[in-house]
Amino acid sequence: MSLLKVIPLGGAGEIGKNCTVVEMGDDLIVIDCGLSFPHEEHFGVDIVVPNFDYLRDNKDRLKAVVITHAHEDHVGALSFFVSEFDCPIYCTPFTEAMVRAKLEERVKLLEVPLKRMTIGKKFDIGAFEIEPIRLTHSIPEMCAIAVHTSHGVVMFTGDFKFDFSPVDHQPSDIKRLTQLGEDGVLVLLSDSTNVDRPGWGPSESAVAEGYRREFSKAKGRIMVTMFSSNIHRMQQVFDVAKEVGRRVAVAGRRMDDTVRMCQRLGYLNIPENVYLPLEELNKRAAHEVIILVTGSQGEPMAALSQMSRKEYSRLQIVEGDTILYSARPIPGNEGMIWRTVNRLIRLGASVVTDAPTPIHVSGHGYQDELKMMVQLTKPFYLAPVHGEPRHQLLYLDMAKSMGHPEHRMFHLHNGSQLCFDDQKAWIDDKPVKWGEVLIDQHGNVPVTDAVLGQRAALAMDGVIVVSLAADLKAGALEGRPEAQIKGFSGPGETIEDALDALCDELAKLKPAELKSRDFLEGVIVDIVKRVVQRKCQQRPVVIPVVVAV
Ligand SMILES: [Zn+2]
Ligand SMILES: [Zn+2]
Numbered sequence: 326m327s328l329l330k331v332i333p334l335g336g337a338g339e340i341g342k343n344c345t346v347v348e349m350g351d352d353l354i355v356i357d358c359g360l361s362f363p364h365e366e367h368f369g370v371d372i373v374v375p376n377f378d379y380l381r382d383n384k385d386r387l388k389a390v391v392i393t394h395a396h397e398d399h400v401g402a403l404s405f406f407v408s409e410f411d412c413p414i415y416c417t418p419f420t421e422a423m424v425r426a427k428l429e430e431r432v433k434l435l436e437v438p439l440k441r442m443t444i445g446k447k448f449d450i451g452a453f454e455i456e457p458i459r460l461t462h463s464i465p466e467m468c469a470i471a472v473h474t475s476h477g478v479v480m481f482t483g484d485f486k487f488d489f490s491p492v493d494h495q496p497s498d499i500k501r502l503t504q505l506g507e508d509g510v511l512v513l514l515s516d517s518t519n520v521d522r523p524g525w526g527p528s529e530s531a532v533a534e535g536y537r538r539e540f541s542k543a544k545g546r547i548m549v550t551m552f553s554s555n556i557h558r559m560q561q562v563f564d565v566a567k568e569v570g571r572r573v574a575v576a577g578r579r580m581d582d583t584v585r586m587c588q589r590l591g592y593l594n595i596p597e598n599v600y601l602p603l604e605e606l607n608k609r610a611a612h613e614v615i616i617l618v619t620g621s622q623g624e625p626m627a628a629l630s631q632m633s634r635k636e637y638s639r640l641q642i643v644e645g646d647t648i649l650y651s652a653r654p655i656p657g658n659e660g661m662i663w664r665t666v667n668r669l670i671r672l673g674a675s676v677v678t679d680a681p682t683p684i685h686v687s688g689h690g691y692q693d694e695l696k697m698m699v700q701l702t703k704p705f706y707l708a709p710v711h712g713e714p715r716h717q718l719l720y721l722d723m724a725k726s727m728g729h730p731e732h733r734m735f736h737l738h739n740g741s742q743l744c745f746d747d748q749k750a751w752i753d754d755k756p757v758k759w760g761e762v763l764i765d766q767h768g769n770v771p772v773t774d775a776v777l778g779q780r781a782a783l784a785m786d787g788v789i790v791v792s793l794a795a796d797l798k799a800g801a802l803e804g805r806p807e808a809q810i811k812g813f814s815g816p817g818e819t820i821e822d823a824l825d826a827l828c829d830e831l832a833k834l835k836p837a838e839l840k841s842r843d844f845l846e847g848v849i850v851d852i853v854k855r856v857v858q859r860k861c862q863q864r865p866v867v868i869p870v871v872v873a874v
Pocket of ligand 1 (some may be wrong): 688
């Protein structure tokens, strides 16, 4: 029998860009195709997507992508995937609607083979039988994916919590998880995001109580910011608004589109006379309105961020506004979020980022919920994913404390090949090719390490452009080189010293060398960099310009 392999191309040892291959014989499928967000050192990079080289090398075996849910870290790389691969992409109706809305921005939808799957209904892809199982999370239609193979069941939990009072009244399918456990699960690839939080997380529906408290305290307008995919939280804003006699307007294109789409498809149930078109906001008194706004992560172009800079023409912050942050900061976004919060406070708003009764709860299960998943599914092997290495190790410790044998646990990295034959499982010595592709959304090509290095150098020490006029045919220089600087903060005489040193060096060149543009440019960069670094320990980018006269 062929080997069964499970290979994360992203999402193992990180929270983001989830993308895992399951392959056997001639069949290869991918579970999720997500993005992650850039770090501080990724100058000008907007998103990070997985490197698809392994899929390119195995294109003929690639049969399908199966999506667990519509969060960006699970679907955000699809627009890059579909421009290159044409296999079907299976998702639930809600996920499909969200993915379509997102893809519309980039690709021709007719060419994207999105296929519906129904939660609880198995279907075949090549040698695999795929079973989507309902779990609770912070977005509708989150599915664990059980991949039935001739070696056993590979179970992806996706992102989950065990929420016993979900806002949409669609609880996790605990019965099916139990049956799978009784029949035997070969390996569980579990979410490990909140393994460091003991106990059991609060239900999403607890947020309504937080809203009740904060809404009743506010005298003026209320603005609530959250992820525009958090439909259950929006539902609670609409419901509590009705209770307290306020109407809800929506600011921000992405959020407005999502609200309309979800209402049309029945995922959002807006009580009668609660929705208020943004244009009618001024017809209502301040204490009668709530505004849902984009920008919970401090994104510069989002409505709330623009309001904080007084750049949003449709709505201005006024004294007495209360702004509720109903979302967790994604690590790395804290700086942008706090800068926005400070600007909002300066404009006279009260900003609530944390409240005694929570206005935000995590969509990921705490430690006892992760234990419950293990108890229910009773996997033979365990491999935590959707966590940084520290989360994965804590998860393995947790599993040990539950009596799970150590030799049946794996610490996966991106590129790890977890292999199964009919006797055992092991990680292959050789990882497959994996990596991250940095995307600057204003350009269509990935940002390379070289470009990133140049951007870092420009940001740190600026640029010096050195121009030199030369008669290249005769091999003669015309006058003294000149320098222009941008963003360079070293003393002015450093530049003069560098140009003096350059003149001395140029005077020593042979006629043949003076006829070569490349050679002259090399000398300019070499001398100017060396002098500047020696004089003031800075490393600006040096751009040589040889003007032929
Ligand atoms: Zn998620
Ligand atoms: Zn996730």
